[in-house]
Amino acid sequence: MITADLDYNIRKINSFILRGVLISLLLFNYLDSSFNYFQPRLYTIFIVVYVFGMLFQLYGLPIKYRGIFRYLLDISLITLFLYEKDLGNTLFFLPYILLLFNSINYSNSKSRTLVFILGIHLSILIVDGFSLVFRHQLIPVIFYVFMLIYYTRKIFNQFNSDLIKLIGDLFAQNISESSSYKILHEVKKRISRSSIGYFFKLDQIFLFRLINNRLVLIKGTQFIRELPDFSDEIIGKIKESKEKPIKGASVIINTIEYSNIYWQRTDFENSTYVYLICLKPATFMLQENIIIGLKPVFSQVSKVFHLMNSLDYIKKNSAKTIKEKVAYVLDAKNAMHFVKNKLTPITNILDLVDRYFKKPENLDERKEKYIKEKLKNNRGNVQIKEVISKAELMIKGVDNLIAKDDVKVSERVIIDSVRRHWFYHFENLDDVRLNFNKESNFNISFNHELFDFVFTDIIENISKYSTGIKMVEFIEDSPGTLTVLFKNEIKDYNRKIQELQELVTQYNQPDNDEIYSRKTHGLSFIRGLMKRKKIKNVISIERETKMFIFKITFISIKS
Structure with a gap:
């Protein structure tokens, strides 16, 4: 039995018990004729109507109307039996208290809290002979405060539970990293569409990992072209924080300034994940408390991305x-x-x-x-x-070793893939640079399996042989082409230049496969893979900067 079914059954039992107590109290008053205002026959008739009304709503009404119908029956029964009785007597006021406790069983998509509140106060007004007794009206108000706190916690708990389940489902369905962007997007969408979204106006969410006093981007609900620099002050505050979110100064991402921002830290298995939560200006004053209430969701997202990173x-x-x-x-x-x-x-x-x-x-x-x-x-x-x-x-x-079909992807998928491989080796993304028109939109035929081999091999060689400058650049050589340049500074340039120049000449010869294969495994392996997919790739040496460059060119395909 799932939690929702268990909760529903418990509420049914609770409603049955409370209604039994309610009827018992009213019958007790009914049997004491000295308290009755109307003739006994009227009370008897209404009890029969009440019982048949309950049976009717159970078997003859659609579910969406049952809550409000039960409420009208209950409030009518209470009003009739308590009419002209002294509500200063605790026993007489008890039916209203029971009604307040049972309020959750009247709520559904069609009912309104306002109807429930007005019904309570109108009934008290009628019982008091249409005279306003302040203390009688005040007692429900006190209960409303407690009910508001209770229901707020319940809403958060239910929302967090549903969202955490959704995150788990998304992880299972989209375990490949290329699809993991859906998780943060779905979290943002669900929060915005829920009742929480009326007070908590989310703009964007960005997830970072804190590594060696640096915030390294993991994912965001918006694609980040240029990584912002964060001050040592804010990183220090994040390191000192535990549970509470940190109100931050404004930050500029993709030329957009976000001024209403919070940092929320979560920890999992000795790793620290940090959320940059960007809110719209018109947001509820208790936004910090809402972020605290949503922390279980953020913690679950952190666990998912941590597991993805471990799998990666x-x-x-x-x-x-x-x-x-x-x-x-x-x-x-x-x-x-x-x-x-x-x-x-x-x-x-x-x-x-x-x-x-x-x-x-x-x-x-x-x-x-x-x-x-x-x-x-x-x-x-x-x-x-x-x-x-x-x-x-x-x-x-x-030729059948890598047989997976190509898929059509945007340039963002390729950039994310390179960022992921670069982060694996160097634990930073600062050296992955986007130098093409931000309005450009590429759709590229891409083989995830093949380029997992290619990017791993290229970046691993950079990690192994480069001790100086290293970077990746994405540029647009010409309209409709996305070029990826892997650059690393050549160690012992003067000693190795002749050997490397020979390597470049051999690699770039179109029909030199068997000869070149006997020279080196790594580059031959990459060249062989991309040749099968007819992807243009060359290597070169930039003498001015003493950089070894591996160039891969992707041709945009029609949408």
């Missing part, structure tokens, strides 16, 4: 192992190419010899007998052909 680390470590195995298979492919190419002329010669010696007119009887025996016993030609056949099968098999 496992995936990338696995990718290294797989890459090594694939590189080994590629070597085997090259070896099979070599074997095939070398053995093909030999088979041609053997075929020629085979045909020649099978012509008896060219041989005497003794030689013919001798050669026939040799051909019968020597299966070398057949065995060589079998080797070539198996080599061809292996060559074709390698």
Whole structure:
């Protein structure tokens, strides 16, 4: 039984018990005729009407009307039985208290709290003989305050519970990082559409991770082109904070200034995640309390992204192992190419010899007998052909290593993918720079599996061999093209320049696969993968800055 069903059943039992107590109290008053204002017959008739009315609403009314109908029956019964009685007597006022406690069972999408409140006070006014007794009217008001606090907590708890369940579902359905942006978007949408959204006007949410006194972007409800710099003061406050959100100064993101902002910290498994919550100016004065109330939701989102990050680390470590195995298979492919190419002329010669010696007119009887025996016993030609056949099968098999279809994605997916790989190796995103027109909108054919290998290998080589400047730039070389430049400063430039220049020449030759493969595994592996997808890529050396550059060009496709 799910929580919602359990809560509904408990409320039904609670309603039944409270209504039983209510009727018992009224019957007690009814039996004491000295308190009754009307004739006993009228009370009897109304009790019968009340019972049949309850049965009617249970079996004859749509669910959406039942709450308000029960309320009208209850308030009418109370008003009739208490008419002209002294509400200063606690026993007489008790039915109203029970009604207040049972208020949750009258609420549904069609009923209104205002109807309930007006009904209570109108009934008290009628019972008091249409004279306003302040203390009688004040008692429900006191209960309204407690009820407001209770229902506010209940709304938050129910909302948090529903949203946390939704986050879990989104994580299960969209476990790939390329789809994880949906989680924060859905959180923002649900908050804005809920009753909380009437007071809490969300603009944007950005999630960061605190690493070495730096805030590193994880995700946002808006794509961030340029990462803002945050002061040491605000980072210090975040590190000192625990439960309460921090009111921050204005911050500029994507040229937009957000002035009403809060920072909310959450911790999970020795990692600190920080939310930048940007609110619209017209927001409820208790916005800080609302953020505290929503902290369980933010904590759950942090757990999801932490798990995604952990899975990403496992995936990338696995990718290294797989890459090594694939590189080994590629070597085997090259070896099979070599074997095939070398053995093909030999088979041609053997075929020629085979045909020649099978012509008896060219041989005497003794030689013919001798050669026939040799051909019968020597299966070398057949065995060589079998080797070539198996080599061809292996060559074709390698082409199926990465068979996942391409998908159409926006440039943001590629940027997020590069950011994710860069963060894995360097734990910063400052060196991933977007230098193209922000109005540009690219739709690109993209293979997630293939580029997990490509980006991992390129950035891993940068991490391994570069000790100086390193960066990634996204530029628009020409309309409809998105170019990614991986740059790293060459260590020992003067000593390595000749070797690297030879490497560049060999890599950029279009038909140099087998020769180049024997020179180096890594770049050959990348080149082989992208060649299968016909993705333009070249390497170069920028002599002025002593930078090694790996350039990949994506061509925009029609929407």
